Amino acid sequence: MAARKEIDGSASVPEFYGKELRFKREEAGLTLERLVDGSFYGVTYLSEIERGERRMPLDLARHVDRVLKTDGFFARRCEDVRKARRKGHAPYFERVLEAEKHAQSIVQWSPTVFPGLLQTGPYARAVIRAERMPELPEETDEKVTARLARAQLFETNHKTPEYWAVLHESLLRLLILPPEQMAQQLDHIAALIKHDRIVTQILPWNAGAHALMLGNAMILDFTDAPPLVYMEGQHHGNTIDDPALVKQYRRSYDLLRAAALPPEASLAMIEDAAEDYRNGAQPVRLERRRLA
Structure with missing residues (x-):
């Protein structure tokens, strides 16, 4: 598992998104392993999303919303993160x-x-x-x-x-x-x-x-x-x-x-x-x- 990294949510849209994901996960008392359980993704993948280093796939965002009961927040916002990550690129x-x-x-x-x-x-x-x-x-x-x-x-x-x-x-x-x-x-x-x-x-x-x-x-x-x-x-x-x-x-x-x-x-x-x-x-x- 990747070492924990403090996230500056003001640095970028992906890091804001990842910081909110970590906050909601910890608020629910879940480990990374528990949150990805039942999805097709691994712990490292989710950890990198939390650190703002990797995009959130829509299917994983829907899984996260369902487990954390976040009313579709992460699914609705994952496209915003994708656009921010590719800013300046086709x-x-x-x-x-x-x-x-x-x-x-x-x-x-x-x-x-x-x-x-x-x-x-x-x-x-x-x-x-x-x-x-x-x-x-x-x-x-x-x-x-x-x-x-x-x-x-x-x-x-x-x-x-x-x-x-x-x-x-x-x-x-x-x-x-x-x-x-x-x-x-x-x-x-x-x-x-x-x-x-x-x-x-x-x-x-x-x-x-x-x-x-x-x-x-x-x-x-x-x-x-x-x-x-x-x-x-x-x-x-x-x-x-x-x-x-x-x-x-x-x-x-x-x-x-x-x-x-x-x-x-x-x-x-x-x-x-x-x-x-x-x-x-x-x-x-x-x-x-x-x-x-």
Whole structure:
């Protein structure tokens, strides 16, 4: 069982919800074990909800209301908590946002953009603003803040999942920021590698045909739940938990990883690219030619 943590109900909607849940449970004289008895959930899951670290599923909320006789309060409010937890993220990303905090390992293939977990603020802002969405500046700020908050997974005081990313070499030379900020983005990734927070491999531009050429993929493994695969398009995301499909994606990722450079060589390539940006060396640009 997780150690008891004092909950600051003013910190966020999930923590307010969790604090009220703990208060009602203790007021009724029930342990965590007694409250989850008869549901499909475990003690750790409920404890994490009380600490504001995990969302409340509707079926569990209804079970809690029935046991605590709270007149449907927790069922009515669990959707508010879900919305608050995904603030700044698209609704289709909610399942992954929750899952990556509890993953034992995460592997990711990102051929066209640095993964959100690895982005700096300026890089995230550039990617978000590229869509020219009709939104207020504070709405963009909210999205950037939410994306950066995900990287708390790699802080030393958190339980860190094993994270392995394969990136296409073209990302190192895709100049979407001023050179100094591009150098900072690459320095950020290099620092995570050197502090043993992540493992990264670069797929060379001339690697030829390779697995997962048709899109991106994130595979999440857990100690207490089946694995998931997540793929994302510009305005949609798809989560897959079918065991046979997950197995196929894992095999494809293994083939991709085998085609990429070793981690040491990949780190050297990232650091060299960052140094080039600092020294004013510009990426090679393709000349625009008029078509006859």
